[in-house]
Amino acid sequence: MTRRAAAGEATDLNVRPAVQIAGLSKEFRRQDGSTVRAIDDVNLDVEQGEFVVLLGPSGCGKTTLLRTIAGLEQPDRGRIDIGGVTRYSSERNVAQPPEKRGISMIFQSYALWPHMSVFKNVAYPLQSRSRRLSRTQIKERVEGALTQVGIPELSAQYPSQLSGGQQQRVALARALVSQDELILFDEPLSNVDAKVREHLRIELASMQRALGFTAIFVTHDQTEAMELASRIAVVDRGRVAQFGTPHEIYHRPASRYVAKFIGAINEIEGRVIEAEGGRVVVDTPHGRVVSTQPAPGLAVGDEAVALWRPERGHADAIEPDRVNRWRATVETAMFVGSHTEFALRTGDLEARLWSPRAESITAGEQIWVSAEPSDVLVLPREDSTGVQTAEV
Ligand SMILES: Nc1ncnc2c1ncn2[C@@H]1O[C@H](COP(=O)(O)OP(=O)(O)OP(=O)(O)O)[C@@H](O)[C@H]1O
Ligand SMILES: [Mg+2]
Structure with a gap:
């Protein structure tokens, strides 16, 4: 494991770890x-x-x-390499303890010690790991880390006297002071309100880029992940x-599960009746749907689902010249400033459509809804019990 030089030189790193899980x-x-x-x-x-997000x-x-x-949980089998070194291998019977892996983990609560000052919180890993550093060295490192995250003046404060953003910085400084090149985050932003959360997210992203550590970040929030x-x-x-x-x-979800988990999407189930040269036609109870974005390997006769994003649909008062078009009733029309969100119904099919124009269309009207073949994905239907929605 290659270690960072002094905290102040962290951006000069040229060797950083990669993680390989097999x-x-x-x-x-x-x-x-x-x-x-x-x-x-x-x-x-x-x-x-890299900044990798685990989303689900x-x-x-x-x-x-x-x-x-992190080594806090023992797998049953497989391999974990960090920085090119095998830390866990069921085959080779390797299972390094957490303290040897050179990883910091930041939890949802930040896990700061309430009875310790910011300085002591950040210095904690240096002392607990019996690194035999002198007081001067510890002071230098802690001050260096606090400067890196932009809060050197808060050294004597206690966690309860800090804002959420400042607490996040202390947690990050504590991770940096250990000179770990891999930092794991388990939903660290889930306790703060939406506005603050957005701010912390931007700060975290820019600090990660400036300091150059590798991050693996867990969330169930798709916006945060994106x-x-x-x-x-x-x-x-x-x-x-x-x-x-x-x-x-x-834009290229590999499965229906992924398509539905990220963002809103409309879908119509059917069967492939033509498949040639990157163009697929799906026969559905709501007419034929043409797509020039089919999943690879789809063949005539396959059960499939055609999907399109609400922002890629069109709403027109008169019949448009598009191959995929449906006559629909506007159930609701919500103007949200940047666009209008329509809930549409055609027979037993419900669809959503977001349009930056079309402000004049109102609830109760009959309109035409359409989508370009290049904006329609076609994926294998999948067992629908395996599909979970974003609302899970
Ligand atoms: N120590 C344990 N003993 C038994 N089952 C466990 C244990 N830890 C986790 N599980 C189960 O393993 C599965 C995965 O749990 P995990 O905590 O990894 O989920 P998660 O994706 O982090 O969820 P969340 O978003 O709610 O934090 C769950 O079904 C959970 O009930
Ligand atoms: Mg969890």
């Missing part, structure tokens, strides 16, 4: 004797200096995955459903 699994036994696969054959490669609903295994990386992540791992019942940039996850 075939990782962990089962828990419940009180009633049943088992739950908290981590189910996870493979994940995190590059140096409650109970999908995010915390367990983080704890196995804003912070260089890559998002969408977790579904212990498995990584997709690992990609926010753009890829949003």
Whole structure:
């Protein structure tokens, strides 16, 4: 494990750890004797200096995955390498204890000691790890870390005298002072209100970029994930459903689960009746839907689902010249400033549409709703019991 030089030189790092997780699994036994696969054959490669977000609903295994990386939880099988060193391997019988892994973990509560000053809180890992540093060295390091996070003047304060943002900085300074190059965050922003949270998020992202540590950050908040992540791992019942940039996850979801978990989406189920050269036609109870964004491998006869995002739809008073179009009734029209959100109904099909124009269309009207083939995704239908919605 390559260690950071002095705290003040942290941005000069040229070697930082990457995390490699291969075939990782962990089962828990419940009180009633049943088992739950908290981590189910996870493979994940995190590059140096990346900000990776683990996103998924409650109970999908995010915390367990983080704890196995930190060494606080023992997996059943698989391998975890950090900074090119194997920290856990079921095959080779390696299981390094947490203190040897060079990782800091920041929890939801920040876990600051209320009876200790900011200085003492930040100095804590240096003392508890018996690093044999002199008082002067500890002072230098702590002051260096507090300067890095921009709060050197708060050294003598107690946690109860700090704002949420300042507490976050203290927690980050405590992680930095240990000179750990990998910092794990378990929903650290979930206790603060929306406005403050947004502010803390921006601060965290910019500090991560400036200081250059690698971050793995757990959340069930999709907006938070989109804003912070260089890559998002969408977790579904212990498995990584997709690992990609926010753009890829949003525009090229690998499965219906991912498409529904991130952002709002409209869907119509049907069967593929044409599939040729990147163009697919799906026959549905609501007419044929044409897509030029089908999932690879879809063939004629496959059960499929056509999906499109509300902001990619069009609302027109007169019949538009688009191949995918439906006559619909406007159930509600909500003007939210930047756009109008329509809830539409055509037969038993409900759809949502967000339009920056179309302010003149009101509830009760009959309109045309349409979508370009290039804005429609077609994915395998999947077992619908495996699909959870964003409201989970
Ligand atoms: N010590 C344990 N014993 C038994 N089951 C456990 C234990 N820890 C976690 N689990 C189970 O493992 C699954 C994953 O839990 P985990 O805490 O990793 O979820 P999570 O994604 O972090 O959820 P949340 O968003 O609610 O924090 C859950 O079904 C949970 O009940
Ligand atoms: Mg959790």
